[in-house]
Amino acid sequence: MTAETTTETAAPAPTASPASAEAPPKKPAKARKTSFTQALNGALDLAMERYPEMFLIGEDIAEMGGDFGVTRKLLAKYGPERVRDTPLSEAAIVGTCVGAAMVGMRPVAEIMFADFLGECYDQIVNNAAKVHYMFDGQFTAPLVIRTACGGGFGGGPHHSQSVEGWFLNVPGIVIAAPSNPADAKGLLLASIASDDPVLFLEHKALYRARGEVPEGWHTVELGKAAVARAGADVTVVASMRMVPMALAAAAAADDDGISTEVIDLRTVKPYDAETVLASARKTGRVVVANEAPRTGGLGAELSARIHEECFAELAGPVVRVDGLDTPIPFSVPLEQEILPGEDDIAAAIRAAYRGGAR
Amino acid sequence: MTAETTTETAAPAPTASPASAEAPPKKPAKARKTSFTQALNGALDLAMERYPEMFLIGEDIAEMGGDFGVTRKLLAKYGPERVRDTPLSEAAIVGTCVGAAMVGMRPVAEIMFADFLGECYDQIVNNAAKVHYMFDGQFTAPLVIRTACGGGFGGGPHHSQSVEGWFLNVPGIVIAAPSNPADAKGLLLASIASDDPVLFLEHKALYRARGEVPEGWHTVELGKAAVARAGADVTVVASMRMVPMALAAAAAADDDGISTEVIDLRTVKPYDAETVLASARKTGRVVVANEAPRTGGLGAELSARIHEECFAELAGPVVRVDGLDTPIPFSVPLEQEILPGEDDIAAAIRAAYRGGAR
Amino acid sequence: MDTPTLRGLYRDMWLIRAFEQGLEREFEQGNVPGMLHTGLGQEAVQAALAAHLEADDAFFPDHRCHGINALAQQRHAGDGERIMAELFGKATGVCSGKGGSLHSADPAVGNFGDNAVEGSYMATVLGVALAAKMRGEPKVACAIIGDGTVGRGEFHESLNMAAIWDLPVLYACVNNGYAISMPVGEGHASANIVDMARGYGFGCEQLDGNDVVEAHERVGAAVAHIRAGNGPRFLELKTWRWQGVFAGEFRPEAEVKYWREEHDPILMAADELQARGVSGDELEGIEAEMRELIEGWIDFAKASPAPDPAKATADVYVGWEVARR
Amino acid sequence: MDTPTLRGLYRDMWLIRAFEQGLEREFEQGNVPGMLHTGLGQEAVQAALAAHLEADDAFFPDHRCHGINALAQQRHAGDGERIMAELFGKATGVCSGKGGSLHSADPAVGNFGDNAVEGSYMATVLGVALAAKMRGEPKVACAIIGDGTVGRGEFHESLNMAAIWDLPVLYACVNNGYAISMPVGEGHASANIVDMARGYGFGCEQLDGNDVVEAHERVGAAVAHIRAGNGPRFLELKTWRWQGVFAGEFRPEAEVKYWREEHDPILMAADELQARGVSGDELEGIEAEMRELIEGWIDFAKASPAPDPAKATADVYVGWEVARR
């Protein structure tokens, strides 16, 4: 299976963050059109070259190149020790990563679908996220868990979920969530370089998105959002597939004379409160857009925080756009009912704009 | 091991909700002082009598009566078929419940510590919470997963967590979270009677709390909050151990001339927005108190919702009181650093009160 | 096995093959959403299981079980077309289109639905079996699990608990040699799954899952054993799936040739039937009849309406409504 | 085994027993927070393991492993008292009091810490072993797992992956007959855990974990086998724990008597040493010396300061600070 929807609209976010200290860019980066999948593949390739302690692990990632082709051709280049196929054992895959990371390896796991993270939830939450803290800093867990998330392709209830909400209340874990090929590369390289455990979310509807991707060792600092589009009246905070949707909705809002700023979070935990709050203060009207169910989702956290810190500057309440509070049905028209779309964001932008006149 | 802290301050919340339809109270309920543990034990006993399709399942629940004594003496009365010890197999325990519930049984599992829910996360999230929906209503999952949560007794990072945040973004699951013996009984009976899957959270620090508990078939409707204390100036929304703390903080605030209303959520998912919002509209100043880490916790959802719906009526932003964004350290003074206390709630009440003058 | 029984199984196998081939065609034409895993090549396993599972039993199909789902639906409820409609996401599907290929269920025919987090139902099946045992019902609860799915920890938890509680569980392990691209002997300590199952102390058997006569007989014996209250059984049915991975065929040519030409369950059964004097014409007639039946099901699925949009928010909870947009 | 080695093991066992008994006393007096699980009765298993594990190896202790933790700390770093201090939640503890009884670790002595979600480290150990193998280090990665812990699905995933990757893992299964209150024969398909481990095709052995001579020899052989690059080994060490459950003793009187009086690892070793001519006085001297050592550790722990409050928010992330109140 492959992701159905391609998203050509994903404008590459300005990546202001510097390359990581140990990795100065070799030469002025030259950009070219690359798919999200290729960007990830290229990042893995570069990192495998740089870090001898890195290895890839997961189901069908070697010869087959992964269910979405992200690890394609890496077996041929790096061999079966470092590009390691596993049985269908998600707990053991992540456990292996934690153990290896504790002794200084830099494993990158692929969990085929994010929906399967329930199988290794304990390993992520009680092990990866805690070994650094509970053992008083004596261990680190520099591992990355890449996984394909999100709906919109008729995948049904166990192949379509947005899972960041499962982990938002878990201290110690980092969640990266790129919206375009350049960030996919930059965040993946930063995640691999990071000594914190990173859950790396790849929205399936973005795999075929194309954009300009800087060549060479291009990193996007974890925990830093990007202003994907500047605007003065309304702020939309989004991530992953919601970013191209927000950009389209923002373009539509131009016609109504509403100037919309779009913040691409890029890392959803820990998120970049500074950038989000600065924009909220500037516009006084905020929309937070997420694909996951509303209740207890990322939108709740962002909304709470924005109100907490910018209450006096807000012209009206933060407006949440989310999936409905349901599992994800198989049938495509039903799925469309429950997932948020461009129109929902556009409507929210208008509502936030009007909400100014409370 | 046993919970260290007893909480005698937990005033029984007025339980306004009617007994469930199929279960009229036999006679005018006579109240007596009962511990939280006894209240749960009594509820299980009553329900086992009423529902032949009910059984108990978990580690060491039979002869031993569970790690906290909640299932004590039930083996003798109902036998090993219906009070079923298991091996240390959390996924199979919950899976067994789901399967049995799908064919009309009414299983009640005990997962010894809530921290171990990671082991059966998939079973809860992808199975219990979804069978009703994804199979178009053909199955229900009338199961209850009881589990001991919360910190404050030096249990360390894997025996002290507040886990409601792990499940808030999961449609289909109900989360009950009593704060006192009467509600422990009433919510547990309602949970067992419910045809939805319920995660039933028992805060370890409350097990020894005593209070008046109505005799007989006393239920507390799921999804309905209680006004644990009426007040006019500030609303505190809390659950579990935060309720007695909030009541104590409210009493302290009286001395400053601040009249505080305390809402005991009782069910944290789906939560009683109506009661919460009504109180927020009335006072215009709200504190939400939770033991779990702040980011992505229940407080975020409540805060977002209250701002969303009561923005114009609020005198200032909703104030969150939470645990710090860390795992839970073993050492007691460190644990005290990171868990929220009565003083934190009291300070938040004053802040919310002052916040009125924005 | 008498000839009428074998003829019936032959028919069932053709029903499955026609179903999967029709579905494959429709999928390629873009009429079927989502993902597609077919049971082509594994018809004997499914027909043998379907032959012994009653409507009162419970089976948890895996992701290649459209065939057994359709047979159960057709035999016990007379409306196999509703399995097809489910795969098209239509209102007439067994789950009104909410489940799809990986979550088609109908408890009235014993179909408890796949769990696309493969193998989670190794735990769920315990509960169904336990309930039957507690109620004294002579029921069989069957988990159909691929060789790859055996990698999951629930394998151990499930077999162990079925053993200590002596539950009426049939583990039908469909060993088709691969988990997506992983050969069974590379993914597991042993290429013979029974080796890992034997430690739990109940009967384990390995058999040729493409020989419908053997499969029917051994499944029958296991089901009878379980139904009589004698506890769990583990069957490893060796077979092979036509479907490679989406990159195409990756398996050795000789292997492909063996399974598709020399050891195909339908061809094997046809040989046996012909040896017993059944004519080639009659066999062709069965195939044609099944293909026609399935085309009718496909037409039904296509002509069926999309689900009522209200279904999207229905049945999240029993006790609460979920807000619509 | 020569007498000096046995005398050394006897000493180690007394260190453990004195440690646990001292700790138990302090716990009862309310000086030790949280929960308490002791390794009393299991000293031979722990001494035998500790004797063969080097500082460069890695072991994942279970919840009764204060003893092996202390031995490793004392032998490889000379500061066993820091294990005691950790249990008191003090700044001088190996994890500055952040881990406590269930999460005491010090990688410098090969102690990778318990995971109080018992058995999760059956998966973690794979990664440590894999890293050693990839780097060509002659390292042993050891998971110490109780009989009850074997119920976890990770048991299957771990043994399977250790087998297919031929990893340097030592599974040391401490079968003390019970998981809290559940007898091993009721919680598992077999009371002999090796029966479930054998299916993975690597060497499995069951032995008397209270006979320190046998345990030392068999652990030594397994460790040598693994260190030489020959892949995983599974040892089931039969023993018995003094601690019942908190309701008190629930096990049959004859069983208690057998294990505490007739088959106690320290008494058995004392008998053997006396048969070899070591005097009762010398043996008593060893006991007294260890008790004194441990009282010193307890004094150290008690006198140590509480952790710096800043530790509460330190080390959540490497890359970020967490807000304090």
Ligand SMILES: Cc1ncc(C[n+]2csc(CCOP(=O)(O)OP(=O)(O)O)c2C)c(N)n1
């Ligand atoms: C828990 C989980 N992990 C991974 C997958 C992805 N997946 C779907 S089918 C499959 C292979 C299963 O192999 P097997 O059980 O042998 O079935 P086969 O496809 O060969 O019939 C995998 C890995 C999944 N659905 N669930």
Ligand SMILES: Cc1ncc(C[n+]2csc(CCOP(=O)(O)OP(=O)(O)O)c2C)c(N)n1
């Ligand atoms: C995943 C998980 N489930 C349950 C527990 C609670 N628990 C702690 S020790 C224990 C029994 C373990 O038995 P065993 O492995 O035999 O160790 P023993 O205490 O007998 O040494 C249980 C159930 C836990 N810590 N982790």
Ligand SMILES: [Mg+2]
């Ligand atoms: Mg297979």
Ligand SMILES: [Mg+2]
């Ligand atoms: Mg034990």
